[in-house]
Amino acid sequence: MSFFKEMTWQSGILNVLDIGIVSYIIYKLILLVRGTRAVQLIKGILLLVLTWAISTWFNLYTLKWLMNQMFTFGVVTIIIIFQPELRRALEQLGRGKLFSRSSSLDRDQLNERITELISAVQFMSKRKIGALIVFERSTGLSELIESGIKMESRISSELLINIFTPNTPLHDGAIIIRGPQIMAAACYLPLSENPFISKELGTRHRAAIGVSEVTDAVSIVVSEETGQVTLAVGGMIVRDIKEESLISKLFEELTQQNGQAAKSKPIFSFRRRKEGDANG
Numbered sequence: 001m002s003f004f005k006e007m008t009w010q011s012g013i014l015n016v017l018d019i020g021i022v023s024y025i026i027y028k029l030i031l032l033v034r035g036t037r038a039v040q041l042i043k044g045i046l047l048l049v050l051t052w053a054i055s056t057w058f059n060l061y062t063l064k065w066l067m068n069q070m071f072t073f074g075v076v077t078i079i080i081i082f083q084p085e086l087r088r089a090l091e092q093l094g095r096g097k098l099f100s101r102s103s104s105l106d107r108d109q110l111n112e113r114i115t116e117l118i119s120a121v122q123f124m125s126k127r128k129i130g131a132l133i134v135f136e137r138s139t140g141l142s143e144l145i146e147s148g149i150k151m152e153s154r155i156s157s158e159l160l161i162n163i164f165t166p167n168t169p170l171h172d173g174a175i176i177i178r179g180p181q182i183m184a185a186a187c188y189l190p191l192s193e194n195p196f197i198s199k200e201l202g203t204r205h206r207a208a209i210g211v212s213e214v215t216d217a218v219s220i221v222v223s224e225e226t227g228q229v230t231l232a233v234g235g236m237i238v239r240d241i242k243e244e245s246l247i248s249k250l251f252e253e254l255t256q257q258n259g260q261a262a263k264s265k266p267i268f269s270f271r272r273r274k275e276g277d278a279n280g
Contacts, residue, residue: 110254139217144188197209
């Protein structure tokens with residue numbers, strides 16, 4: 001009798017361990033696809049599963065047959081649809097990063113990168129240096145990042161200014177920022193096809209609006225004609241936005257990304273630089 005109790009106890013521990021390992025793997029996979037467009041695709045797949053369940057419950061034979069045909073080729077379809085995410089997972093697994101702890105930006109780090117950004121934007125605005133800066137949020141921009149020159153560099157005002165200085169190799173196109181890093185420069189963005197956009201706005205502004213229409217990214221444009229700074233969020237723009245408003249809006253949008261309270265106010269200690277300092 002004691003033998004069977006011991007076997008049952010050991011079996012229970014193994015079951016708990018088994019469930020724990022599988023749960024952890026699922027959790028890490030969720031973290032992997034979070035922040036990419038795969039999330040929206042997963043929602044679409046869940047909607048198809050729900051449709052199949054309804055067709056089965058109510059005996060809707062035609063709809064059920066159609067769903068069964070779709071599921072027959074579902075595995076191949078999923079592999080094709082999630083090819084970028086699967087490739088990224090295998091790359092991270094090979095580097096031993098898939099199960100590493102993910103770190104989130106704290107308030108000080110967010111303040112620091114916005115400080116660097118504002119310093120660069122103000123410098124470029126005064127000299128009418130055109131710029132297009134995109135902040136990635138929940139929707140991943142991996143495909144757009146791959147269209148540019150990979151950098152993975154720490155954000156600094158000096159680097160931002162050097163990137164957009166005219167007649168340099170990376171000044172044309174957008175830079176994409178993910179967390180504390182500039183992921184890539186000279187990236188191509190989708191242009192907005194909104195017919196109501198002012199004819200005064202050029203390609204940079206249309207690209208900033210376009211990427212904010214198809215994703216939840218936040219875009220900043222510095223006009224090389226007027227030096228005005230424009231903020232684009234959700235397909236909407238704020239033209240000639242002032243420094244204080246830009247700081248407040250960036251902090252609000254990026255704290256929402258990091259799961260912090262959006263109502264909290266930024267606490268900045270800006271390094272007010274002289275123009276000569278920004279040149280390095």
